[in-house]
Amino acid sequence: MRDKSHDKRLSGEEAEKLAIAVLAWLAGEPDMMGRFLALTGVEPQQLRSAMTQPAFLGGLLDFLMQHEPSLLAFCAASDTKPESVMAAWAHYVKPGLDSGEY
Known part of the structure; x- marks a missing residue:
């Protein structure tokens, strides 16, 4: 079981x-x-309105979480810890069956 x-x-x-x-x-x-x-x-013209949708914001974070080099590049550029991105991602994304959180 994961240490929380x-x-x-x-x-x-x-x-x-x-x-x-x-x-x-x-x-x-x-x-x-x-x-x-x-x-x-x-579509690029949809970005402004999409920013108000939780599913889109979760998708942005999921995009990074699915590709470690992208995650690390964002973290380096923004001086953000990967753990912070993971915490934000967890806010939007529901736990999966393999998460141990059921």
């Missing part, structure tokens, strides 16, 4: 701010933004 003593919980506002920081970072990384848009099917 190191889990960090973020408020909804903190998780939202971190997800928006990911979007801002992606905006400065054209290749990465293109990959994100291609994988999600979101």
